[in-house]
Amino acid sequence: MLTYTPPIAEQRFVLQNIVKVDELSGHNVFADVTSDLVDAILEGAGQFAAGEFAPLNRVGDEVGSKWSPEGVTTPPGFKEAYGAYVEGGWGTLTGPTEYGGQGLPLSLSSVVMEDLGSANMAFSLIMMLSPAAVEALKHHGTEEQRRTWMPKLVTGEWNGTMNLTEPQAGSDVGALKTRAVPQGDGTYRIKGQKIFITFGEHDLTDNIVHLVLARTPDAPEGTRGISLFLVPKFRLNDDGTPGEFNDVRCVSIEHKMGIHASPTCVMSYGDRDDCVGWLVGEEQGGMRAMFTMMNNARLNVGLQGVSIAERATQAATRYARERVQSAKAGSASRESVRIIEHADVRRMLLRMKALTQAARALAYYAAGLTDRGQLGDADAQARVDLLTPLVKAYGTDVGVEVTSLGVQVHGGMGYIEETGAAQHYRDARISPIYEGTNGIQAADLVGRKLGLEGGAVLASLLSDMRAGAAGEAPLMALIEDCEAVAGHLATSSTDDRMAAAYPFLTLLSVAVCGWLMALQLRAAEREDGDSRFLAMKKAAARFYLDQVVPETRGLRAAAMAPAESLFGLDEEAFSA
Known part of the structure; x- marks a missing residue:
């Protein structure tokens, strides 16, 4: 259970038919990506996740990480499993080859991250932000910083964190108060407090590399005055090993609804005025470097929604095939049957399958576009920029809906912790909140992404979607809805755009996923192979196109509605 x-x-099918991973091997950068290598990664990652991480999911939830003045202790078995992850080289897949990585496509690494997240979502969070730290140093760090810090971050011997949020600021990064004072020798003294720092302290590695947003003296207020600093837990000795403690402390960890094994830390920098940091990128260029990290993290968070949805779907399916309750409606026999024979249970299971597969296709598609962007395809990079808020928001919304359905399939037993269904829902619920709430993703979509290249990026996407939607009338209509709403929002007031942002994000997400499911449906109809898998693939795609797509069309009215109904009330009326 x-x-x-x-x-x-399923993963192989999406890689072949949506990512088109075989095409990547035609480029020198990814010349090693043979079908044998893809199969080896799929098989090996799945085996590792199921064998090493999945057995620790329950103890991680029940025991959790523990704080003491000496540090944070992770649950039993975690240190050994993390060591196996490092030893197996799973963290090196996409890392630059010159710093110990394998230089493989993000789309292959996405499979690994999905497996680890499905097996143990809370534990997998330590693997999520280190690649973001690598990306920040790769694009904004000095060569000395890259040589010094990236090799250990790439292997996972050290982990990276992202320090943005402060108690008084929340999602308003421009309101941060952490200070960085130059010392005249290229270093800065860091002082301040950060909250909600994932794996900011733990016992899994012998050093932790914090990337910290802070403000230098006399820097302008708001986001323009922010800089990014590399602040390790331990400064390094001349031989590169961890040495002197760097006045970085975890002063507490949060008591959370879920992801108990992941220590969410309150970090204090410079309590003794002895915290040293190094500038990453230009002074007051922190937001640009931060978005390099954030966009990488947002794609991984969207993938977390897929991970936990997959785990919940598997659990619900197993339970439904075992649980015997009530006679089947309309049957002459009054003998109780397994609940998978009841129509409403099948509806929920098929919805869980369809939503999970659609979100996976979207996340993998974005990863494949990122790979093509790395190869110099500017159009692919522009499209992934447009899709990033969709991947993060829709993927995590799917994770929450599917895990909630998982509880429902279990019935009363779903509300009992022993089945594990409740943990899936509790763990999933954070993902629409962190790395920029889904409302912020929607605001980013309508505020920045719709206007990319004067709207040409969206127009190109919609054109491709129309070509792939031929013969699917509801999907074609939904695509037309997206175009109509986008045109309307282009001339709307800021309030009207912000009010429409979330319904429009969902509208566009479902349209893109519908297109990707239609492509998979046709591919499944052409293929020979595992008849059970192909039957489920066709059924899930058909369900998404016939039920999820039409129901979403109702959001057009919400996305076209003016903001007047939201702002016409005095705020006191909300307490009435």
């Missing part, structure tokens, strides 16, 4: 089986056939 609490096990995990990697969905290898």
Whole structure:
């Protein structure tokens, strides 16, 4: 009931038919990406996640990480499993080859991250932000910083964190107060407090590399005055090993609804005025470097929604095939049957399958576009920029809906912790909040992304979607809805755009996913192979196109509605 089986056939199908991973191997950068290598990664990652991470999911939830003045202790078995992750080289897949990485496509690394997240979402969070730190140093760090810090970050021997949020600021990064004072020798003294720092302190690695947003003296207020600093837990000795403590402390960890094994830390920098940091990028260029990290993290968070949805779907399916209750409606026999024979349970299970597969296709598609962007395809990079808020928001919304359905399939037993269904829902619920709430993703979509290249990026996407939606009338109509709403928002007031942002994000997300499911449906109809897998693939795609797409069309009215209904009330009326 609490096990995990990697969905290898499904992952391979999406890589072949949506990512088109075979095309990547035609480029020198990814010349090593053979079908044998893809299969080895799929099989190996699934086996590792199921064997090493999945058995620790329950103890991670029940025991959790523990804080003491000496530091944070992770649950039993975590240190050994993390060591196996490092030893297996799983963190090196996409890392630059010159710093110890394998230089493989993000789309292959996404499979690994999905498996790890499905097996143990809370534990997998330590693997999520280190690649973001690598990306920040790769694009904004000095060569000395890259040589010094990236090799250990790439392997996972050290982990990276992202320090943005402060108690008084929340999502308003421009309101941060952490200070960085230059010392005249290229270093800065860092002083301040950060909250909600994932794996900011733990016992899994012998050093932690914090990337910290702070404000230098006399820097302008708001986001323009922010800089990014590399602040390790331990400064390095001349031989590169961890040495002197760097006055970085975790003063507490949060007591959370879920992801108990992931220590969410309150970090204090410079309590003794002895915290040293190094500038990453230009002074007052912190926001640009931060978005390099954030965009990488947002794609991984969207993938977390897929991960936890997959785990919940597997658990619900197993339970439904075992649980015997009530006779089937309309049957002459009054003998109780397994609940998977009841129509409403099948509806929920098929919805869980369809939503999970659609979100996976979207996340993998964005990863494949990122890979093509790395190869110099500017159009692919522009499209992934447009899709990033969709991947993060829709992927995590799917994770919450599917895990909630998982509880429902279990019935009363879903509300009992022993089945594991409740943990899936509790763990999933954070993902629409962190790395920029889904409302912020929607605001980014309508405020910045719709206007990319004067609207040409969206127009190109919609054109491709129309070509792939031929013969699917509801999907074609939904695409037309997206175009109509986008045109309307282009001339709307700021209030009207912000009021429409979330319904429009969902509208566009479902349209893109519908297109990707239609492509998969056609591919499944052409393929020979595992008849059970192909039957489920066709059924899930058909369900998404016939039920999820039409129901979403109702959001057009919400996305076209003016903001007057939201702002016409005095705020006191909300307490009435």
